[in-house]
Amino acid sequence: MKKKWGLALSAVIIAAGLAGCTNAGDNKAIKLAYVAWDSEIASTNVVKYVLESKLDYEVELLQVDAGPMWAGIADGSADAMVAAWLPSTHASYLEKYGADMEDLGENLSGTKVGLVVPSYMELSSIEDLKTAGSDVAHKIIGIEPGAGIMMSTDQALKDYGLDSDWKLVESSSAAMATELQKAYEAKEPIIVTGWTPHWMFAKMDLKYLEDPKGVYGGDEQIHTMARKDLQSDMPDAYKLLDQFTWTPDDMAEVMVAIQEGKSPEEAAKAWVDSHEDQVKAWLAGIE
Structure with missing residues (x-):
């Protein structure tokens, strides 16, 4: 009898363990890296809010310097960023790490x-x-x-x-x-x-100040970069990131709100809630 109870208890423990693994798999978590520029605080928090409120992700924000941000996407310790300034500002990082990640294209132009x-x-x-x-x-x-x-x-x-x-x-x-x-x-x-x-x-x-030698380059764009395999691992998050795009005026709304006293989370929520059509376009095709 004791042996039967022991086997039954083992079965319960194994079943609970498998259930725990299943729940862990259902717990969608994503890590977004960013640099502490006012522009990137704005964009990253907007994407964070959409991932959480529309796609039920748990989002972890990783505030780092530019080098670790690029390195993190390249080695997979972070999943994505919406903060790559190209072609000039982050050119050295693109050259070093670009082959180990996926460029989803520009999310903002005219920088x-x-x-x-x-x-x-x-x-x-x-x-x-x-x-x-x-x-x-x-x-x-x-x-x-x-x-x-x-x-x-x-x-x-x-x-x-x-x-x-x-x-x-x-x-x-x-x-x-x-x-x-x-x-x-x-x-x-x-x-x-x-x-x-x-x-x-x-x-x-x-x-x-005018730059006649062109050291700073011309107008730039901000690109979204994702780790390799993000599309297969998190297809809905990948699609949102791929379709995320906005304007300097959009970004300025969020930045000014933060500068005037709102938290980044509050400013992001206010912007998303007041731009429903734009956000729907980012989510198009996501089931």
């Missing part, structure tokens, strides 16, 4: 990167920095080390013959924007590494 100053400054070109700079202590306020725009700025300082006098200050995207806003409100001179879309262009009158 730009470069050196940015308040419009009240008389500077108009990077060339002007050769005879200016004392009023800003020959410093350019940058963002996170390793970011594509930081590497481009290092190159710009060399190509324009400024590397002996000028210093690129490492900080963060948020710290750069804070420093810019403080200087702008005080009408003080400042030079920062900047990009569009970004909420700071909606809040301040800014301009790019």
Whole structure:
């Protein structure tokens, strides 16, 4: 009798284990990597909300620097990103990791990167920095080390013959924007590494310094990148990511809402809830 009860109990445990495995399989989880740029905080949180609210995914956000973001998609430790700035800003990462992931194409076009100053400054070109700079202590306020725009700025300082006098200050995207806003409100001179879309262009009158040598490249696009096999592993999430596309104005709505005090989650939800037709297009063909 004891043996029969033991066999019965074993059967129950095995069945429970199999049920647990089945439930684990049904628990859809996806990891999205992103860099802490205001633009990528906006886009990644919008995609996160749609995955969670429309497709019942559990989404884990991985905030990392640009290099680890690309490496994570390449080695499969992250599933996707909507934050690849191409063809110039992330060119070195594309060359290193691109063969180990899938490019789903652009999700936003018309971006730009470069050196940015308040419009009240008389500077108009990077060339002007050769005879200016004392009023800003020959410093350019940058963002996170390793970011594509930081590497481009290092190159710009060399190509324009400024590397002996000028210093690129490492900080963060948020710290750069804070420093810019403080200087702008005080009408003080400042030079920062900047990009569009970004909420700071909606809040301040800014301009790019002309780049006659083309170090920063021209207009860029933001691409969606996915790990290999994502399509077979998570076909519905893959299709959403493949069909996700929006405009700089769309992104700016979310960025400004965050800058004005909403959490990224609140801003993303508000945008998605007020753009039903656009979101339906992202979900087209998903059963």
